[in-house]
Amino acid sequence: MFFSSPLFLAFFGTLFLVFYAIPVKWQSAFLVFCSLIYCSFFGAANLLIVACITAASFFVSRKIAASTRERARKMWLRLGVAVLVLTLAFFKYANIVAAELQGPLAETVVGILPGLKSLSAPVGISFYTLQALAYIIDVYRRNHQADDNPTHYTFFICFFPQIVAGPIERYHRIRSQLDVAKKFNYQPVTMGLRLFLYGLFKKIVVADNLAAFTNPIYGNLQEQTSLAIFIAVVLFSFQLYFDFSGYSDMARGVARMLGFDLMRNFDYPFNSTSVTEFWRRWHISLSSWLNDYIFQPLMIALRNKNKAGIIVSLFITFLVSGIWHGSTWNFVIFGMLHGLLCSYEFLTRKKRKRLFNALPSLLRKPVGIMLTFGFLNFTWIFFRVGSVAEAVYILQRMTGVFYDLAAYLTAGKTIFDGNMSSLNIFFCFLFVFIGLLLDQIDRRYDLLACLNQMKVPVRWFAYFSMCLCIMLFSSPQVYSFVYFQF
Amino acid sequence: MNRTEIYNQLNEIFRRELEEPHIFLNENTTAADVDEWDSITNIQLIVSIERHFQVSFSSKEIHELKKVGDLVDRIIEKSGY
Numbered sequence: 307m308f309f310s311s312p313l314f315l316a317f318f319g320t321l322f323l324v325f326y327a328i329p330v331k332w333q334s335a336f337l338v339f340c341s342l343i344y345c346s347f348f349g350a351a352n353l354l355i356v357a358c359i360t361a362a363s364f365f366v367s368r369k370i371a372a373s374t375r376e377r378a379r380k381m382w383l384r385l386g387v388a389v390l391v392l393t394l395a396f397f398k399y400a401n402i403v404a405a406e407l408q409g410p411l412a413e414t415v416v417g418i419l420p421g422l423k424s425l426s427a428p429v430g431i432s433f434y435t436l437q438a439l440a441y442i443i444d445v446y447r448r449n450h451q452a453d454d455n456p457t458h459y460t461f462f463i464c465f466f467p468q469i470v471a472g473p474i475e476r477y478h479r480i481r482s483q484l485d486v487a488k489k490f491n492y493q494p495v496t497m498g499l500r501l502f503l504y505g506l507f508k509k510i511v512v513a514d515n516l517a518a519f520t521n522p523i524y525g526n527l528q529e530q531t532s533l534a535i536f537i538a539v540v541l542f543s544f545q546l547y548f549d550f551s552g553y554s555d556m557a558r559g560v561a562r563m564l565g566f567d568l569m570r571n572f573d574y575p576f577n578s579t580s581v582t583e584f585w586r587r588w589h590i591s592l593s594s595w596l597n598d599y600i601f602q603p604l605m606i607a608l609r610n611k612n613k614a615g616i617i618v619s620l621f622i623t624f625l626v627s628g629i630w631h632g633s634t635w636n637f638v639i640f641g642m643l644h645g646l647l648c649s650y651e652f653l654t655r656k657k658r659k660r661l662f663n664a665l666p667s668l669l670r671k672p673v674g675i676m677l678t679f680g681f682l683n684f685t686w687i688f689f690r691v692g693s694v695a696e697a698v699y700i701l702q703r704m705t706g707v708f709y710d711l712a713a714y715l716t717a718g719k720t721i722f723d724g725n726m727s728s729l730n731i732f733f734c735f736l737f738v739f740i741g742l743l744l745d746q747i748d749r750r751y752d753l754l755a756c757l758n759q760m761k762v763p764v765r766w767f768a769y770f771s772m773c774l775c776i777m778l779f780s781s782p783q784v785y786s787f788v789y790f791q792f
Numbered sequence: 793m794n795r796t797e798i799y800n801q802l803n804e805i806f807r808r809e810l811e812e813p814h815i816f817l818n819e820n821t822t823a824a825d826v827d828e829w830d831s832i833t834n835i836q837l838i839v840s841i842e843r844h845f846q847v848s849f850s851s852k853e854i855h856e857l858k859k860v861g862d863l864v865d866r867i868i869e870k871s872g873y
Contacts (some may be wrong), residue, residue: 447855597831606851612839616832652832656811716801752796 307347309502309556310510312519317344318560325564326490333488334456336467337564344466348429355397355428360463362389363438363717364456367445371452383446386440394435399633402426430470432570434463436595441477443599450478458484467560471553473571473591476516480566488565493758500754500769502746503556507772508548514781516545519734527699532706533721537731539700542684542690542737547575550589574749576685576742579674580658581647592630596623616652621645631689636697639719640688647681737779793871798845798864805840809833819861821873 307314321340328336346353366386373379403423404412440463445452453459462480463469522537523530530538561568571591578584585593601623608615621642628641651658662670666715691697713719722731747753757768799817806815816845823829829837841863842848847870849857857863 447852582830582832602831602835602855603851605831606838606854609835609839616835620832659811 307344309494309553309560310506313347313406325488325648330487330489333550334461336483338457338460341461341464341466341469345464345469348470352428352430355393355431356434356464356469358433358437359390359393359438360460361441362386363463364453364459367442367452367459368454370442370445379446382440386442390439391437393429397425397427397431402633433474436474436592437463437477440474440595440599444477450481453477453481462675465561465566467557467566469570471550471557472589473554473557473569474595475568475591479569483566486565491565494565495656496564497558497754498564500559500757501562502556502559503561503769503772503776504754505552507776508552508555508741510552510780511606511775512550512737513545513549514539515737515779515785516548516734518781518783519730520545520690527696527703531710531719531721532703533710535700536707537704537721539683539687540778541738542735543679544741546686546689547572548741574745576679577675577749578678579671579679580651581644582651584678584682585644592627596627600626613653617649620648620652624648634687634692635694636691639694640685641695641737643685643688681750733779795864795868798867799860801844802841802864805844806837809837809840817860819859819864821860822858841867843868845871 307317317340323334325333338574342357343351345356363386366382366389369382370379370386404419404425441459444450453462453470458481459482462475462477465475465480468475475738520538520542523534524542551572558568558570569591571589573587573590575584575587578587601619604619604622605616608619611618624641624645625638626641627644628637628639631637631640662674665673687700688694691700710719710721714721721728744753757765760768802817803815806817806826806829807813810826810833812826812828815826823834838854840848845867847867849866849870853866857866
């Protein structure tokens, strides 16, 4: 049940009316109930798994809090981490491991668990398991107390706007908001609606139109010209951004309408002048999670190894990030490439700073942005494809881009196969331009807050224009959110 | 060594490690206030500070440092200045 589906709109509309009509003391329980119903739309098994993870992490956190001896606290922490990580690993990777097995072992495994090869990961498990892990580690670190209210804790894990694909929230941020009575307030509700509308525009006008272009090319690489593949590689970068940031805006908008503030997941990542900066701006809830629970502890433990300690920590963190996204080798390479470049940036930080300062000030930022964007396009090839062989094939085809461009310009050779036209590509770049323009206006002036300050006719004209855009230019086919697969 | 002297020496370490000559730390300075102070440079700063003041922080203590004031408190506590 995607945010843009009529079923979700009906579900949320009903929930919204009831939420503000019932007494404040019942609101949290009501949202937990609705969140569990939302989970059940993805199948009863999903509901069962999320319930088990919630119950197990709640139980472990109570045990950590109740233990007075450090040894017992550590034992419960290790047990909790092991249960959560193994559950996540089982649902995400067991089918792939089973498919790789051969001989008598494969027969035994399939005999015991016949459905293992076709097992699919429950929706959102990669996201809410990280929330549960962060929670028990923070209880162990005494960053906050263990919650004794199962309703509040279930709310933290299952809150429906973020359970499917984040943002990966932290307990202290959500818990403090639960104590505030939620009465209908025009301002936050309309702000939430604006955020939802903006996210919907990003998703179904920009991202889905780009998907309509990139999917056929990635799905049939052999038949495409090198230039078409190159354009698809570049456009996929924008598709991924507008898809995921659109989803995040919609999730935040829905939560805001109910009086909750979810964390921002993106901070204009295409303005990054280095890959290290990019990871501070992209999927912030995941990168800050990796920073707090993997990178920092590793770096602190290895700090006496000097630079080698930092590089090892970077590599392990990006390896985990790659594997979190998927278990195939292309995701491992995706993570390793980022680990490699962040290590390079770390080792050359001072030299690069001097080099950049030697450039004319007008060029510094654009050069950094272009280099970073070029690297991201390269690594997202590994992110988008189904196997390393496909990624290698795309990289091999890149050598023909200039030849195709010359042939197009001089001999009028076509770039796309029969299903694509130059008009399609014009609209794709137009949507990217509009999306990026709105993004930059938002960065400088806070687009939605500005809209709020404007007079009623201007405001409604903007809403009407955006709705019209959505109706006229939305992709005929609705694509599922890219990050739902994780 | 009093708090002012510790701040002066910390300013020197921060300026050298981050290559930012205009850093002036105070009690409430946090990583968010200094452009170059990120999670990687943070650990390099910790190592330099440990070596300079001849102290050693545990992982838990490093996690608990939220602002420069906390760091100065820990240096005083550990070194006995």
